[in-house]
Amino acid sequence: MKIDNVSYRSVWVDADDGWSVHIFDQTRLPWSLDILRLTGRDQVAHAIRTMQVRGAPLIGAVAAYGLALALRHDSSDAAMERDAALLAATRPTAVNLAWAIRRMLTRLRTTPQADRVAAAYDEAGRICDEDVIQNEAIGRQGLELIGEIAARRPGPVNILTHCNAGWIATVDWGTALAPIYMAHDRGIDVHVWVDETRPRNQGASLTAWELGSHGVKHTVIADNAGGHLMQHGQVDLVIVGTDRVTRTGDVANKIGTYLKALAARDNNVPFWVALPSTTIDWTISDGVSEIPIEERDGREVTHIQGRDAEGRVTGVQLVPDGSPAANPAFDVTPARLVTGLITERGRCPATADGLCDLFPEYV
Numbered sequence: 057m058k059i060d061n062v063s064y065r066s067v068w069v070d071a072d073d074g075w076s077v078h079i080f081d082q083t084r085l086p087w088s089l090d091i092l093r094l095t096g097r098d099q100v101a102h103a104i105r106t107m108q109v110r111g112a113p114l115i116g117a118v119a120a121y122g123l124a125l126a127l128r129h130d131s132s133d134a135a136m137e138r139d140a141a142l143l144a145a146t147r148p149t150a151v152n153l154a155w156a157i158r159r160m161l162t163r164l165r166t167t168p169q170a171d172r173v174a175a176a177y178d179e180a181g182r183i184c185d186e187d188v189i190q191n192e193a194i195g196r197q198g199l200e201l202i203g204e205i206a207a208r209r210p211g212p213v214n215i216l217t218h219c220n221a222g223w224i225a226t227v228d229w230g231t232a233l234a235p236i237y238m239a240h241d242r243g244i245d246v247h248v249w250v251d252e253t254r255p256r257n258q259g260a261s262l263t264a265w266e267l268g269s270h271g272v273k274h275t276v277i278a279d280n281a282g283g284h285l286m287q288h289g290q291v292d293l294v295i296v297g298t299d300r301v302t303r304t305g306d307v308a309n310k311i312g313t314y315l316k317a318l319a320a321r322d323n324n325v326p327f328w329v330a331l332p333s334t335t336i337d338w339t340i341s342d343g344v345s346e347i348p349i350e351e352r353d354g355r356e357v358t359h360i361q362g363r364d365a366e367g368r369v370t371g372v373q374l375v376p377d378g379s380p381a382a383n384p385a386f387d388v389t390p391a392r393l394v395t396g397l398i399t400e401r402g403r404c405p406a407t408a409d410g411l412c413d414l415f416p417e418y419v
Protein backbone atom coordinates (compact mmCIF):
# COMPACT_ATOMS: atom_id res chain seq x y z
CA MET A 57 0.00 0.00 0.00
CA LYS A 58 1.07 3.59 -0.39
CA ILE A 59 2.36 6.07 2.17
CA ASP A 60 2.76 9.55 0.68
CA ASN A 61 2.49 8.00 -2.77
CA VAL A 62 5.36 5.53 -2.17
CA SER A 63 4.42 1.83 -2.26
CA TYR A 64 5.50 -0.23 0.72
CA ARG A 65 5.12 -3.75 2.00
CA SER A 66 5.15 -4.35 5.76
CA VAL A 67 8.40 -6.34 5.58
CA TRP A 68 11.18 -6.21 3.02
CA VAL A 69 14.82 -7.13 2.51
CA ASP A 70 17.22 -4.23 2.16
CA ALA A 71 17.82 -3.57 -1.53
CA ASP A 72 21.44 -2.49 -0.96
CA ASP A 73 22.90 -5.12 1.36
CA GLY A 74 20.52 -7.87 0.16
CA TRP A 75 20.09 -9.50 3.57
CA SER A 76 18.92 -7.23 6.42
CA VAL A 77 15.18 -7.17 7.02
CA HIS A 78 13.09 -4.03 7.37
CA ILE A 79 9.80 -3.48 9.17
CA PHE A 80 7.78 -0.54 10.43
CA ASP A 81 7.92 -0.20 14.21
CA GLN A 82 4.19 -0.55 14.92
CA THR A 83 4.60 0.52 18.54
CA ARG A 84 5.44 4.00 17.21
CA LEU A 85 2.45 4.36 14.90
CA PRO A 86 0.50 6.56 14.32
CA TRP A 87 2.80 9.17 15.80
CA SER A 88 5.86 8.41 13.74
CA LEU A 89 6.77 6.14 10.85
CA ASP A 90 9.98 4.51 12.06
CA ILE A 91 11.65 1.82 9.99
CA LEU A 92 13.55 -0.83 11.95
CA ARG A 93 16.47 -2.73 10.45
CA LEU A 94 16.56 -6.30 11.76
CA THR A 95 19.89 -8.13 11.54
CA GLY A 96 19.60 -11.14 13.83
CA ARG A 97 17.39 -13.79 15.38
CA ASP A 98 17.09 -12.16 18.79
CA GLN A 99 16.11 -8.82 17.32
CA VAL A 100 13.37 -10.52 15.30
CA ALA A 101 12.12 -12.44 18.35
CA HIS A 102 12.07 -9.20 20.34
CA ALA A 103 10.16 -7.39 17.58
CA ILE A 104 7.47 -10.10 17.54
CA ARG A 105 7.16 -10.39 21.34
CA THR A 106 6.94 -6.63 21.89
CA MET A 107 4.60 -6.22 18.91
CA GLN A 108 6.86 -3.96 16.90
CA VAL A 109 5.52 -6.34 14.28
CA ARG A 110 2.14 -7.93 14.82
CA GLY A 111 -0.82 -9.38 12.95
CA ALA A 112 -1.00 -13.09 12.22
CA PRO A 113 0.29 -13.21 8.62
CA LEU A 114 3.00 -10.62 9.23
CA ILE A 115 4.55 -12.32 12.24
CA GLY A 116 4.77 -15.53 10.18
CA ALA A 117 6.54 -13.72 7.36
CA VAL A 118 8.93 -11.86 9.66
CA ALA A 119 9.74 -15.03 11.62
CA ALA A 120 10.58 -16.73 8.31
CA TYR A 121 13.11 -14.00 7.61
CA GLY A 122 14.27 -14.32 11.22
CA LEU A 123 15.27 -17.89 10.48
CA ALA A 124 17.16 -16.75 7.39
CA LEU A 125 19.05 -14.21 9.53
CA ALA A 126 19.83 -16.89 12.11
CA LEU A 127 21.17 -19.24 9.44
CA ARG A 128 23.67 -16.59 8.32
CA HIS A 129 25.39 -17.12 11.67
CA ASP A 130 25.04 -20.88 11.97
CA SER A 131 23.39 -23.09 9.36
CA SER A 132 23.98 -26.42 11.09
CA ASP A 133 21.04 -28.78 11.69
CA ALA A 134 21.14 -28.26 15.45
CA ALA A 135 21.23 -24.47 15.27
CA MET A 136 18.47 -24.39 12.68
CA GLU A 137 16.13 -26.54 14.79
CA ARG A 138 16.90 -24.49 17.92
CA ASP A 139 16.40 -21.13 16.22
CA ALA A 140 13.21 -22.28 14.52
CA ALA A 141 11.77 -23.41 17.86
CA LEU A 142 12.73 -20.13 19.51
CA LEU A 143 11.08 -18.03 16.81
CA ALA A 144 7.94 -20.21 16.74
CA ALA A 145 7.50 -19.69 20.49
CA THR A 146 7.50 -15.88 20.39
CA ARG A 147 3.69 -15.62 20.30
CA PRO A 148 1.29 -18.53 20.87
CA THR A 149 -2.10 -17.76 19.32
CA ALA A 150 -1.54 -16.88 15.66
CA VAL A 151 -1.06 -20.17 13.84
CA ASN A 152 0.58 -18.44 10.87
CA LEU A 153 3.75 -18.21 12.92
CA ALA A 154 4.05 -21.98 13.44
CA TRP A 155 2.91 -22.54 9.85
CA ALA A 156 5.63 -20.30 8.40
CA ILE A 157 8.39 -21.86 10.50
CA ARG A 158 7.18 -25.37 9.61
CA ARG A 159 7.19 -24.48 5.93
CA MET A 160 10.72 -23.08 6.18
CA LEU A 161 11.96 -26.24 7.92
CA THR A 162 10.28 -28.51 5.40
CA ARG A 163 12.40 -26.97 2.66
CA LEU A 164 15.58 -26.35 4.67
CA ARG A 165 15.89 -29.82 6.19
CA THR A 166 16.43 -31.23 2.70
CA THR A 167 18.70 -28.39 1.57
CA PRO A 168 22.48 -28.90 1.83
CA GLN A 169 23.94 -26.77 4.60
CA ALA A 170 25.96 -24.66 2.14
CA ASP A 171 22.79 -23.61 0.28
CA ARG A 172 20.57 -23.03 3.30
CA VAL A 173 20.90 -19.28 3.66
CA ALA A 174 19.96 -18.61 0.03
CA ALA A 175 17.12 -21.13 0.25
CA ALA A 176 15.81 -19.52 3.44
CA TYR A 177 15.67 -16.05 1.90
CA ASP A 178 14.01 -17.51 -1.18
CA GLU A 179 11.37 -19.36 0.87
CA ALA A 180 10.66 -16.36 3.10
CA GLY A 181 10.24 -14.25 -0.03
CA ARG A 182 7.77 -16.80 -1.43
CA ILE A 183 5.78 -16.72 1.81
CA CYS A 184 5.57 -12.94 1.50
CA ASP A 185 4.59 -12.97 -2.19
CA GLU A 186 1.92 -15.60 -1.59
CA ASP A 187 0.50 -13.64 1.34
CA VAL A 188 0.07 -10.61 -0.91
CA ILE A 189 -1.66 -12.68 -3.61
CA GLN A 190 -3.97 -14.35 -1.07
CA ASN A 191 -4.95 -11.10 0.58
CA GLU A 192 -5.69 -9.48 -2.75
CA ALA A 193 -7.97 -12.43 -3.55
CA ILE A 194 -9.67 -12.06 -0.14
CA GLY A 195 -10.23 -8.43 -1.05
CA ARG A 196 -11.99 -9.39 -4.28
CA GLN A 197 -14.18 -11.96 -2.49
CA GLY A 198 -15.18 -9.49 0.23
CA LEU A 199 -15.71 -6.70 -2.28
CA GLU A 200 -18.66 -8.65 -3.69
CA LEU A 201 -20.30 -8.64 -0.25
CA ILE A 202 -19.89 -4.91 0.15
CA GLY A 203 -21.04 -4.32 -3.42
CA GLU A 204 -24.23 -6.35 -2.81
CA ILE A 205 -25.13 -4.17 0.18
CA ALA A 206 -24.29 -0.96 -1.69
CA ALA A 207 -26.52 -2.01 -4.59
CA ARG A 208 -29.53 -2.55 -2.29
CA ARG A 209 -29.88 1.04 -1.07
CA PRO A 210 -28.37 4.52 -1.23
CA GLY A 211 -25.93 5.88 1.36
CA PRO A 212 -22.68 4.55 2.75
CA VAL A 213 -22.09 0.90 3.62
CA ASN A 214 -21.27 0.98 7.34
CA ILE A 215 -18.74 -1.67 8.31
CA LEU A 216 -17.52 -2.34 11.83
CA THR A 217 -14.08 -3.83 12.39
CA HIS A 218 -12.10 -4.80 15.47
CA CYS A 219 -8.34 -4.58 16.05
CA ASN A 220 -6.20 -4.17 12.95
CA ALA A 221 -6.40 -6.63 10.09
CA GLY A 222 -5.10 -4.19 7.51
CA TRP A 223 -2.02 -4.10 5.31
CA ILE A 224 0.26 -3.42 8.27
CA ALA A 225 -0.89 -6.73 9.84
CA THR A 226 -0.01 -8.69 6.70
CA VAL A 227 2.64 -8.32 4.02
CA ASP A 228 0.23 -6.17 2.02
CA TRP A 229 -3.50 -5.43 1.53
CA GLY A 230 -4.65 -6.86 4.87
CA THR A 231 -7.45 -9.36 5.34
CA ALA A 232 -10.53 -7.63 6.81
CA LEU A 233 -9.51 -4.29 5.34
CA ALA A 234 -8.64 -5.56 1.84
CA PRO A 235 -12.31 -5.62 0.69
CA ILE A 236 -12.79 -2.16 2.19
CA TYR A 237 -9.83 -0.71 0.29
CA MET A 238 -11.07 -2.28 -2.93
CA ALA A 239 -14.62 -1.02 -2.40
CA HIS A 240 -13.30 2.49 -1.74
CA ASP A 241 -11.02 2.36 -4.78
CA ARG A 242 -13.99 1.35 -6.96
CA GLY A 243 -16.04 4.30 -5.82
CA ILE A 244 -18.35 2.46 -3.40
CA ASP A 245 -19.32 4.73 -0.50
CA VAL A 246 -17.91 2.95 2.58
CA HIS A 247 -17.63 4.12 6.15
CA VAL A 248 -15.81 2.11 8.83
CA TRP A 249 -16.58 2.01 12.54
CA VAL A 250 -13.16 1.40 14.08
CA ASP A 251 -13.18 -0.26 17.51
CA GLU A 252 -10.38 1.32 19.54
CA THR A 253 -9.40 -2.23 20.67
CA ARG A 254 -8.14 -1.90 24.19
CA PRO A 255 -5.77 -2.63 25.72
CA ARG A 256 -3.23 -1.93 22.96
CA ASN A 257 -5.52 0.14 20.78
CA GLN A 258 -4.61 -1.38 17.43
CA GLY A 259 -7.88 0.00 16.04
CA ALA A 260 -7.40 3.56 17.26
CA SER A 261 -3.73 3.71 16.34
CA LEU A 262 -3.24 1.40 13.34
CA THR A 263 -6.60 0.86 11.60
CA ALA A 264 -7.49 4.55 11.86
CA TRP A 265 -4.03 5.46 10.52
CA GLU A 266 -4.30 3.03 7.62
CA LEU A 267 -7.81 4.06 6.63
CA GLY A 268 -7.03 7.76 6.99
CA SER A 269 -3.88 7.42 4.87
CA HIS A 270 -5.94 5.73 2.15
CA GLY A 271 -8.76 8.29 2.32
CA VAL A 272 -11.38 5.84 3.62
CA LYS A 273 -14.12 7.44 5.77
CA HIS A 274 -13.97 6.11 9.31
CA THR A 275 -14.95 6.87 12.90
CA VAL A 276 -13.10 5.55 15.94
CA ILE A 277 -15.45 4.26 18.65
CA ALA A 278 -15.00 2.99 22.17
CA ASP A 279 -14.97 -0.80 22.20
CA ASN A 280 -18.31 -0.90 23.99
CA ALA A 281 -20.16 1.23 21.42
CA GLY A 282 -20.66 -1.45 18.76
CA GLY A 283 -23.77 -3.06 20.25
CA HIS A 284 -25.51 0.29 20.55
CA LEU A 285 -24.72 1.18 16.93
CA MET A 286 -26.04 -2.18 15.77
CA GLN A 287 -29.29 -1.73 17.70
CA HIS A 288 -29.82 1.55 15.88
CA GLY A 289 -29.23 0.15 12.39
CA GLN A 290 -25.90 1.89 11.93
CA VAL A 291 -23.85 -1.20 11.13
CA ASP A 292 -24.47 -3.07 7.85
CA LEU A 293 -21.86 -5.72 8.44
CA VAL A 294 -18.90 -6.65 10.61
CA ILE A 295 -15.64 -7.83 9.05
CA VAL A 296 -12.77 -8.92 11.29
CA GLY A 297 -9.50 -10.77 10.79
CA THR A 298 -8.36 -13.79 12.75
CA ASP A 299 -5.28 -15.41 14.27
CA ARG A 300 -6.45 -19.01 14.11
CA VAL A 301 -9.52 -20.77 12.70
CA THR A 302 -10.29 -24.38 13.60
CA ARG A 303 -11.26 -26.93 10.94
CA THR A 304 -14.84 -26.47 12.18
CA GLY A 305 -14.86 -22.66 11.79
CA ASP A 306 -14.29 -21.42 15.35
CA VAL A 307 -12.40 -18.12 15.19
CA ALA A 308 -9.72 -16.75 17.52
CA ASN A 309 -9.20 -13.02 17.20
CA LYS A 310 -8.32 -10.00 19.31
CA ILE A 311 -10.00 -9.90 22.71
CA GLY A 312 -13.49 -8.44 22.39
CA THR A 313 -14.28 -9.98 19.02
CA TYR A 314 -16.62 -12.53 20.66
CA LEU A 315 -18.72 -9.78 22.23
CA LYS A 316 -19.08 -8.11 18.83
CA ALA A 317 -20.24 -11.40 17.35
CA LEU A 318 -22.85 -11.79 20.11
CA ALA A 319 -24.14 -8.27 19.52
CA ALA A 320 -24.18 -8.86 15.77
CA ARG A 321 -26.23 -12.04 16.15
CA ASP A 322 -28.72 -10.32 18.46
CA ASN A 323 -29.20 -7.58 15.87
CA ASN A 324 -29.13 -9.67 12.66
CA VAL A 325 -25.96 -7.97 11.50
CA PRO A 326 -23.81 -10.23 9.26
CA PHE A 327 -20.53 -11.14 10.99
CA TRP A 328 -17.82 -12.11 8.50
CA VAL A 329 -14.25 -13.23 9.15
CA ALA A 330 -11.52 -12.70 6.53
CA LEU A 331 -8.51 -15.02 6.46
CA PRO A 332 -5.87 -16.56 4.26
CA SER A 333 -5.79 -20.36 4.42
CA THR A 334 -2.49 -20.09 6.33
CA THR A 335 -4.62 -19.09 9.34
CA ILE A 336 -6.56 -22.37 9.41
CA ASP A 337 -5.40 -24.90 11.98
CA TRP A 338 -6.58 -28.17 10.44
CA THR A 339 -5.48 -30.14 13.51
CA ILE A 340 -8.08 -28.84 15.95
CA SER A 341 -11.87 -28.64 16.05
CA ASP A 342 -12.80 -26.97 19.34
CA GLY A 343 -11.56 -23.40 19.46
CA VAL A 344 -12.48 -22.64 23.06
CA SER A 345 -10.64 -25.60 24.54
CA GLU A 346 -7.85 -26.06 22.00
CA ILE A 347 -6.63 -22.63 20.85
CA PRO A 348 -3.88 -21.29 23.14
CA ILE A 349 -4.78 -17.79 24.29
CA GLU A 350 -1.86 -15.44 24.85
CA GLU A 351 -1.77 -13.81 28.30
CA ARG A 352 0.12 -10.55 28.05
CA ASP A 353 1.57 -8.24 30.69
CA GLY A 354 -1.09 -6.56 32.84
CA ARG A 355 0.77 -3.29 32.33
CA GLU A 356 -0.87 -3.08 28.88
CA VAL A 357 -4.20 -2.77 30.74
CA THR A 358 -3.09 -0.54 33.61
CA HIS A 359 -1.26 1.94 31.38
CA ILE A 360 -1.99 3.63 28.09
CA GLN A 361 0.23 5.38 25.56
CA GLY A 362 -0.63 8.55 23.67
CA ARG A 363 0.65 11.92 22.48
CA ASP A 364 0.45 14.90 24.83
CA ALA A 365 -0.28 18.52 23.96
CA GLU A 366 3.43 19.17 23.42
CA GLY A 367 3.62 16.35 20.87
CA ARG A 368 5.51 13.96 23.16
CA VAL A 369 4.55 10.28 23.08
CA THR A 370 4.05 9.29 26.68
CA GLY A 371 2.47 6.60 28.85
CA VAL A 372 0.11 7.19 31.76
CA GLN A 373 -1.30 4.96 34.49
CA LEU A 374 -5.08 4.43 34.45
CA VAL A 375 -5.71 2.43 37.62
CA PRO A 376 -5.07 2.92 41.33
CA ASP A 377 -1.62 1.92 42.56
CA GLY A 378 -1.61 -1.78 43.30
CA SER A 379 -4.75 -2.80 41.36
CA PRO A 380 -3.98 -6.07 39.61
CA ALA A 381 -4.90 -6.51 35.94
CA ALA A 382 -5.53 -9.52 33.70
CA ASN A 383 -4.73 -9.36 30.01
CA PRO A 384 -5.99 -12.23 27.85
CA ALA A 385 -5.07 -11.00 24.37
CA PHE A 386 -7.48 -13.06 22.26
CA ASP A 387 -10.88 -14.73 22.51
CA VAL A 388 -12.70 -17.38 20.53
CA THR A 389 -15.90 -16.75 18.63
CA PRO A 390 -17.76 -20.04 18.16
CA ALA A 391 -18.53 -20.91 14.54
CA ARG A 392 -22.29 -20.70 15.21
CA LEU A 393 -21.96 -16.90 15.56
CA VAL A 394 -19.99 -16.46 12.33
CA THR A 395 -22.03 -15.69 9.20
CA GLY A 396 -19.22 -16.86 6.97
CA LEU A 397 -15.51 -16.94 6.16
CA ILE A 398 -13.89 -14.92 3.38
CA THR A 399 -10.85 -16.79 2.06
CA GLU A 400 -8.62 -16.47 -0.98
CA ARG A 401 -10.60 -19.28 -2.63
CA GLY A 402 -14.03 -17.84 -1.96
CA ARG A 403 -16.61 -17.41 0.78
CA CYS A 404 -17.92 -20.33 2.80
CA PRO A 405 -19.98 -21.11 5.88
CA ALA A 406 -17.94 -21.39 9.09
CA THR A 407 -18.28 -25.17 9.17
CA ALA A 408 -16.07 -28.19 8.54
CA ASP A 409 -17.98 -28.89 5.31
CA GLY A 410 -17.70 -25.27 4.19
CA LEU A 411 -13.93 -25.24 4.66
CA CYS A 412 -13.47 -28.68 3.13
CA ASP A 413 -15.42 -27.67 0.01
CA LEU A 414 -12.94 -24.84 -0.54
CA PHE A 415 -9.83 -26.75 0.56
CA PRO A 416 -10.47 -30.42 -0.32
CA GLU A 417 -6.76 -31.24 -0.14
CA TYR A 418 -6.97 -31.04 3.67
CA VAL A 419 -9.81 -33.56 4.04
Ligand SMILES: CSC[C@@H](O)[C@@H](O)C(=O)COP(=O)(O)O
Binds near residue numbers: 111112220230
Ligand atom coordinates in the same frame (compact mmCIF):
# COMPACT_ATOMS: atom_id res chain seq x y z
C1 LIG B 1 -4.71 -9.82 9.36
S1 LIG B 1 -4.31 -10.00 10.97
C2 LIG B 1 -5.66 -10.69 11.89
C3 LIG B 1 -5.36 -10.71 13.31
O1 LIG B 1 -4.01 -11.00 13.50
C4 LIG B 1 -5.75 -9.40 13.99
O2 LIG B 1 -7.12 -9.25 13.91
C5 LIG B 1 -5.31 -9.45 15.42
O3 LIG B 1 -6.04 -9.85 16.30
C6 LIG B 1 -3.93 -9.03 15.69
O4 LIG B 1 -3.56 -9.15 17.04
P1 LIG B 1 -2.17 -8.56 17.51
O5 LIG B 1 -2.12 -8.90 18.96
O6 LIG B 1 -2.22 -7.09 17.25
O7 LIG B 1 -1.10 -9.27 16.73
